[in-house]
Amino acid sequence: MKPRYSVFSLARNAMNYHKDWERAWRSPNPKPEYDAVIVGAGGHGLATAYYLAKNHQMTNIAVVEKGWLGGGNTGRNTTIIRSNYLQDASIAIYELARSLYENLSQELNFNVMFSPRGVVMLCQTEHEFRAFKRTAHANRLAGLDCRMITPAEVKEIVPIINDDSNCRYPILGAYYQPRGGTGRHDAVAWGYARGADGLGVDIIQNCEVIGIQRDGNRVTGLETTRGTIRTRKIGVVTAGHVSTIMDMAGQRMPIESQCLQALVSEPIKPVIDCVVMANTVHGYISQSDKGELVIGGGTDSYNNYSQRGSFPALEHTITALVETFPIISRLRMLRMWGGIVDMTGDRSPIIGKTDIDGLYVNCGWGTGGFKSIPGSGFVFADTIANDRPHPIAEPFGLNRFAEGRLIDESVAAAVAH
Amino acid sequence: MSNKPYRLAHGGSRIDRARKVSFTFDGKHLTGFAGDTVAAAVMATGQRVLGRSFKYHRPRGVVGLGSEEMNALVGVGDGARHEPNLRATQVELYDGLTAVSQNRWPSLDFDVSAINNKFSRLFPSGFYYKTFMWPKRFWKHVYEPFIRRAAGLGKAPVGRDPDTYEQIHVHCDVLVVGAGVAGLAAAEAATAAGARVIIADENPLFGGLADIAGGTIDGRPQTEWVKEKTQALAEAENVHVLSRTTVVGHWHHNHLMLFERVADHDPALLAAGTPRHRLWKVRAAYVILASGAIERPIAFANNDRPGVMLASAARAMVERYGVAPGAQGVVFTNNDDAYLTALTLHMAGVGIRVVDSRARAEGELPNAARAAGIDIATSSIISAVHTSLGGLGIGDVKVAAYRRGQGRVISERKVECDFIAMSGGWNPALHLWCHNGGKIRFDDALQAFRPDRHADAIAAVGAANGTFELSNMLAEAHAAGEKAAGKPSGRVAPIAEQPKQKRLEALWFAPATGKYNEGNKHFIDFQNDVTAADLELAQREGYESVEHTKRYTTFGMATDQGKTSNINGLGVLAEATGKTIPEIGVTTFRPPYTPFSFGAIAGTLTKKLFLPIRRTAVYQWHVDRGAVVEPVGQWRRAYTYPRTAEDKHAAINREILCVRNKVGLLDASTLGKIEIKGPDAAEFLDRMYTNTFSTLKVGRCRYGLMLNELGFLTDDGVTVRLADDHFLMHTTSGGADRIAAWLEEWLQTEWPHYRVFVTPVTEQWSQFAIAGPRAREVLAKLAPDFELSNEALPHMTFREGRLGPYPVRVYRISFSGELSYEVATPANLGRGLWDEIVEAGREFGLEPYGTEALHVLRAEKGYIVVGDETDGTTTPYDVGLDGLVSKKKADFLGKRSLQQPHLKSTDRKQLVGLLTEDPNEVLPDGAYAVKEVKDKPPMEMIGQVTSTYMSPTLGRSIAMALIQNGRARMGETLSFPLEGKVVRAKIVEPVFYDKEGAKLNV
Amino acid sequence: MLVVKCPVCGAEGDETDFHAGGQAHVRRPASHDPANISDAEQRDYLFIRHNPKGLHFERWRCDRGCGKWFHAARDTLTLEFKAFYGIAELPPRELMEQANGPWAEYFRQRLAAGTKP
């Protein structure tokens, strides 16, 4: 177990000029064999490892990561957390995740800065309005705390919004989740890493998986850039890189990897105190605790592993947001970047077993899986430990594509952030 | 603040002493000269502090020369024209300019939050991850609001930006980034070789550092050479020169963004209507990166005090603006170049001495300094800085003996001074090189990264390439210009003379008086207050990857994006870990090079140009008639036409009853129309639609359903057979373009052997529905040249002819359940015909009706709307249209998917009608029925309302819904729990009006 | 932003003048033997996609130009286009030989089946 972080430990260490802090996680060499290996130290992989150790007492396990932990999409997303999806299966997993976020800082003893400042999803067309009304009914009956709000309420929550009723896309109202919000993306990865490490999990960075070993239809180990690791359970959680790894095992995937971009403005004093999503015009915005506006939009339309997107995608978003929040016209873009997102055929994730024994997969979170990290790790750990899908994971199995049992959230006119 | 005037009596190549300019800084009225920057003009008054740092709110002065400035950030302009976070070193002075300092309260010189500095020991990097966790709700309600208020830099403007922005796309053979001597030489060569060249520089004047670099080119002072070359480029017909223009990013396939500040420096231009900023989207066949180099600070204790500047900035203050950084200064360096600063200041009459970390300083410049009588201390560093004026200035420093690699101070002495000009060497500005994946390598002689390989057609020259010797630089630039143009220029490379410089020595960290890190701060990232100790702490805590260190400490994440801090940070990390700098690695360079406005990114596409609104030919009539308009895709359609003192509901009811009892007129021009012709047209349509069109007779219409390959409904509409091999397809308004593209895609990619042409003609036609029992009478009055009787033109038929002088196509089709004709006429005639119909209909009680009445009318008839009754997961079976799905055809789009297990499953949601128990209760849109009503959620949902209206025809509410296994539950009563009540409704057939369709066939 | 070149009309332009249409050479089983398609085959056709890091083959449309569909070979890591070729064609032979993973397998089969490019 790790020494606890607190204001007292801070004060104590300050006396000593912070020379005695312990490492947040070790830097172990891979052992020859583990009971299970998680591939990919993003939020989902680290959370899986944490819950495997914590809930299922599987501590002889490792997470292998080709780069630095948390450096994938977990380290480059716009951190929106909400659970007001339309389909029952989605509500179940995103709300599990959101409720775990509520206590995550305390659970991990690491401040992940979960900030339920509210998510406002604008209705800018009649169609969108209707779709959100439907979602609102569904969410209310599912027990979520969400509601439709009027344009006047939107203006009160987001004073900088363009409330001109003659503009191109006037605000007709919004769908509001008061306990949605944001979290500190890096801290989620670091908190789970520190938590898992404290429970004995080996987190092995700079260790890329380059092959999957099989004996018939069962996995027996991994080849990595740091040697071979034997194991009979492999959980692949590598987001945009999942196809290339599954190809190594001969498991074909319904995934395409595309670049999703985001950007931040220069920091300014607070102007927006919640998350606003404008799905019709493809833009969403929030303001971080440091003061930058954090902005995201849609993906480029072609496959891309370069982590660099095209300018027009972001331009489209900025144009929309300048119209929706006119004051940003005179603010400036500080930095833009891209992440490789894993898009499935129905834009919903895949969690569960594969055609190969001992090979499990958790991917397809695409543009919206930061919010689900705790819930996904929780149910995926259970799935791996018991070799059968957790009930909340079950609808998200790979078999749904052959059955036509799609979980299509786009029907609610929502983008999946 | 000192009252000393710092404006020198002479010098200042950029200022015009004859033209005084007044401006305000923090409300104080100040005067500068034309040509000044805000930084120069403020410094000339003796004011040192221009800003406060992000975290500790330490007072900060000007450090840099231009865009690399990280401390002196100001907000400029008022109200809706305010712009925060500008670098004072880049803001050009104009009359009436208002600048304010940022991130301080109540004032710049006295900032309450500076208390953070006192407690800084409690705030090492990442401290917030370790605390603020108890009590739990305090994060949202206490800690976070506090942090948010304290953070941020400048303030956002208020109100809508009154200025305009625009963009332009330009292709060129060669884009030269930077107009220093290297850029100019490259551009000259490329231009002479005949290439189409763009050369851009972020500064108002070309020349880069030439004016503060000394030496000659082709026998003339650098500045004269620069003037001549710039002049020639500006006059050439194959060159476009752009000043005040930053190349902000480099993307795939040599696509670059150039951010031009057209009018920021001159309000008169804005007033005349010039765009404020212009974004140039340049596609360059070849890019020459001549972006120069950025001087780096040295990490010594309290190196952030106001009065500590970069040596190049101190030199430029004197040379360009005639402003002395102080009265008595110390140049602290590890290289020869900074001696130029010592010489310049010395010549300007400012007291100066040099502290050089190297054991020997024997290049031409140090020797010249010695000869000029300047005191030089070699093997020395600055080990302490003592402040004066309550921390707002420097009083004295300690100079300590030093040997490379030495970790602590052994002997030191005090030296009085009021400023420090530091130089830790120069870093090539290779940001753009790296934006699109260029590789870099570490150069031991420069102790800096320099460009290495690049997959794109791009070359770096001059200081940007790590070439600092002037003649080499010019030769390299000249050659690159010719190579980029692909032709010889017929000219020779310029030849230069400049004092030779000796090698610098790495100096990443200067030891300090007293124990390291115990009270001293060696700043690496000034703006974000990241110190060397913070970087080391991150390493100790396991944040080993440089990317972890960056994120944990926020080093390199400020508004300067690490321009001056990056390499220094790597140097410190290398020394702390025993690794080399290349082993530590660099963090990722990302666009933009310097921040640029969102206004420029939106360009012209704001307000009514944001996204197009599509109008039909009759649009103005609807507006004049007071219609409430509704967006349908990009179209604007009339929703309803309220009369004075009538609300929307009353208007809609009136319109519906008018159609049911008399006759109504609808502008249906937005419906998609596609002509499809060819020998295989019928077979092709059989593939596209679920039902069969090859059996349709010429002159007749048929309603068709279209699925996507997943088996879900995507469109519907009526198709007419114009001739044996010729069809006209109608699509939904929203589907017009999508379906046309869809048809083309299948034709071209899957069935290229089909001989079919597809031509979308939506916009050629205005199309109006005349619907209601008296529709035929209205049409008859319009003098058709064809027969109108039910026999001659029965339901679902088509006729081409004339109404009076108007050529028309008439389709007898109905979406309202009433006798109805859709009349199409060429769009330029649309408004004319519409007016004629309105006129002719007057005596029959004809009124226009909008889209909402249309929707109610069709719902009364149980007709689906794709997008209302369907949601992208709905099959034709789900909505009860089994009859329209051919069982005979071997294949049509979506057919096979309909057999996937889940699409065949028996408990799918099916379309039903609903009648509420209380006829006045209208179920809300999207309300869900539950299996069993419970006291509180969750409740199991079994389906949802898809359309719901108060039907004036029936005098009660009606609804359609998709309900699990609904068709088998006819007569069952369902519960819809709403907020505060449960509405109960009976399942019925979804056709509420004229079930037999008698009204259609009259 | 990518520069795309339409092999049909020769027009070259920014990616915004074109439309990216996903993976190339997807076989639609229902066009061939609609009566005998397994659920798994239908799934593969609808959802399973080659998603290589590196050389990839895809469909594009000259959306704002001549309106025709065509094929392109592109590296998904560097984003360089390697070839543009007709909608009814196979890529140049050397590219088929360079392909990796599922693409290599696909082209091996296509070539073995004697399908002329």
Place this chain on the structure above:
Amino acid sequence: MSELHVESPLSHVAAPQGLAIGLREMTGRGMIDLRGGAGDAAFMAAAKDVLGAALPTQPRTSVSWGDIKALWLSIDQWLILCPGGRTAELLAALRTALAGIHSLAVDVSDMRAVIRLEGEGSREILMKGSSLDLIDGSYGPGAVRRMRFAEIAALLHVVDDNIFDVYVFRSYADYAWEFLLATAREPAKIRLFGRQAAPV
């Protein structure tokens, strides 16, 4: 019933003021969308017979003779321009001549608005909305190109050196017009690659 009332897409806009170039709507133009195979000899011959000259087969070009122009749109598509009064006659002749030949000829005269830009600097203004390289020499008189313009699809026809016709679908006419008004303002004029003041 009274006379035919004709309204072009931009009949309601006022003559523009303060622009760097000439800008106006062109009306009364007949347009026929003609589909057929460029490789289909019978089709090409029949079209030539009716129109009086061969359809252009070189991508992005046009041919013009008398009061008729044929603009290349695709390998199997042309836009035939003629005086409005001749459209019906020409269309009928085409249909007769093309009977039995796989083809499609449709009157699309009302489908598009035509906006003319005239004067030096017109190219620069077009470049504010389109990413084409309009100054590389391949857009001389007669050149035709479909393109993305601002947020919409457009067809560009270079009529003469500094005369351009931009065709947009009629529902977008107001949008295109407004965009041109905004970008063609005199103070926003750019003289690309011309003589400039030197930043020294």
